Amino acid sequence: MDIQTYGLGTILDSFNCMNLSNHAGVALRFEGIRHVYADSVAVADVDLAVAPGELVALLGPSGCGKTTLLRIVAGLLRQSAGRVFIDGQQVDALSTGARRVGIVFQNYALFPHMDVRANVGYGLRAQGAPAAQIQETVDRMLDLVQMRAFGHRMPRELSGGQQQRVALARTLAVRPQVLLLDEPFAALDKNLRLDMQIEIRRIQRELGITTLLVTHDQEEAMSMADRIAVMNAGRVDQFDRPETVYDWPASRFVASFIGTxxxxxxxxxxxxxxxxxxxxxxxxxxxxxxxxxxxxxxxxxxxxxxxxxxxxxxxxxxxxxxxxxxxxxxxxxxxxxxxxxxxxxxxxxxxxxxxxxxxxxxxxxxxxxxxxxxxxxxxxx
Ligand SMILES: Nc1ncnc2c1ncn2[C@@H]1O[C@H](COP(=O)(O)OP(=O)(O)OP(=O)(O)O)[C@@H](O)[C@H]1O
Ligand SMILES: [Mg+2]
Missing domain, CATH: 2.40.50.140 (Nucleic acid-binding proteins)
Incomplete structure (x- = not known):
């Protein structure tokens, strides 16, 4: 269904009902984050502050520490040093569930034995939400990602892009404060990737949800992000608006990694x-x-x-x-x-x-x- 015919107002209202509009004060901050795996330093002294509703791309070559940083925000990995704040609150002692972050990975990993509706409602069922509320939320989420008509399909009956939309709907259904996207378009072909980039940007803007997008694709970062953190061997070389990073690279690494x-x-x-x-x-x-x-x-x-x-x-x-x-x-x-x-x-x-x-x-x-x-x-x- 087209978002215009459904009406943006309706969708935003439904998010307000879900108390998702409280994002006004939410932001994300890394303070002196460092991570060492066994003997190798994966992330070295990263300081970043993400404004409420902002989409920040973590951009850098393979192995520069992007996923490590994302896992640290999510609480899937405990950093060797430094602190993470979400909405002003230090979250380092909190479990993944208590941090209210939503993650979408590259390989979407929908539950293969559940249909689309069951996948999207999974998190709410796990929280013990009443059935009526679950159905209502699933409807809204599927409208948001324009997949309402596919509710009873199984994941294997969907294209890659459709699976990725469902994965996004499933993540948003539990009202995350921060959305974490790790190379979410990597498995999609070029045209579909472009569609999904526009789609995710639209949804992200509409919901005003603070988002970290991990990518090694400079065009993706340039076209989607409010600001780009260019990472090089565990460090952030530059954190700025896409145009500034392109016109005034802060290091030779940034100059060569972005554009020609x-x-x-x-x-x-x-x-x-x-x-x-x-x-x-x-x-x-x-x-x-x-x-x-x-x-x-x-x-x-x-x-x-x-x-x-x-x-x-x-x-x-x-x-x-x-x-x-x-x-x-x-x-x-x-x-x-x-x-x-x-x-x-x-x-x-x-x-x-x-x-x-x-x-x-x-x-x-x-x-x-x-x-x-x-x-x-x-x-x-
Ligand atoms: N579980 C682990 N044990 C040991 N080293 C690891 C582990 N996970 C990652 N690393 C190393 O830490 C560094 C950063 O890895 P990370 O996965 O964060 O990179 P990335 O920027 O996400 O790369 P890619 O673009 O390839 O996904 C790499 O050198 C990697 O080999
Ligand atoms: Mg990675």
Whole structure:
């Protein structure tokens, strides 16, 4: 059923009846969280504060400690050090049940021998809720995830995306204060994943439920999250809005993990109000700002492919040879080789009036006007 025809007001009213609207004061805080498994440090000194109703993505490569952090919130794992607060209350001594968190895992794990309605009502039955209340809640939850018509199907008779919706309905039915999603779309194909991302975002916003979403998919994090915590080897390298993380990565790791980064080594120099990078490959680039590193000396500039532009060979910028031109939907992606041997990607809108460059052609590079460009201290050799 379409959410519009059912009426958002009705759904929100029903949540109010369930006392779910009390989320106004709920937030989640990690204080100095550290976890060591046997001999390896999985999470190192994580401090994070999630605002009420916010969706925060924990984003990072495999093994960086995302699931460990989620299990700590849920009380499925006791951290080696640090404290967790939910709605201002320290929850470390509380059982999983008493924390009122809801978890949806990657493999949805519905009970295979129960139909959809029984799955969604499971938590309430376990709490001993009256039958009438259970039926009413199951109806509401199935409306919310648009699965009312499938109530009597068995899990094996559902698609992956439908199973995932039911798993979400089952989790929401017990009124969690915090929703924890661990790679919930990993098993879905690309189109279905996109549908589910939009769907979960819609439901999350409507309910205003504080949510932690674990993912290693940067696009998923960028499109869904209010803020992203980028994790690297057990630490949070950066915690900020998606645009800020993309434009102003706080570390080389973040720059390379999110989007495509051209890394150009050289020497930074303050010139008047701005900066200039004398590229190791030859030529200079003018920067309006330099962050996080702004001191004169050896530096590495990280610049996105869409923030570079072409210029004439005698304009003073670094010079490059075109290696390849790839038409990619609305864009042209150029692969170039700088004179020092560093390869660089530049993207241009395909409708631009300029004739495309051809492989072998020599061209100068410059930064686009106002382009954000992050500057880092070179890594120690
Ligand atoms: N039960 C365990 N015993 C020992 N080491 C573990 C255990 N669980 C996880 N680890 C290790 O802790 C680190 C963090 O694991 P975690 O599962 O939190 O990573 P993740 O970020 O969720 O990765 P992925 O994206 O692959 O799910 C990894 O190095 C992992 O090998
Ligand atoms: Mg994991």
């Amino acid at each position: 980064a051209n890394l150009l080594p050289g020497r930074l120099q303050r010139i008047g109000e701005g900066f200039e990078l004398q590229c190791a490959a030859g030529g200079r680039l003018s920067l309006a700002a330099a962050a996080p590193c702004s001191r004169d000396g050896a530096a590495v500039l990280s610049v996105r492919p869409e923030h570079l532009a072409f210029t004439s060979l005698d304009a003073g910028g670094p010079q490059a040879t075109v290696l390849m031109v790839v038409p990619l939907g609305p864009q042209r992606v150029y692969e170039l080789l700088l004179d020092g041997g560093t390869s660089v990607k530049v993207t241009m809108p395909r409708h631009s009036a300029d004739a495309p460059l051809i492989p072998g052609q020599r061209i100068g590079l410059r930064l686009r006007e106002g382009a954000p460009a992050a500057v880092f201290v070179p890594e120690a050799a």
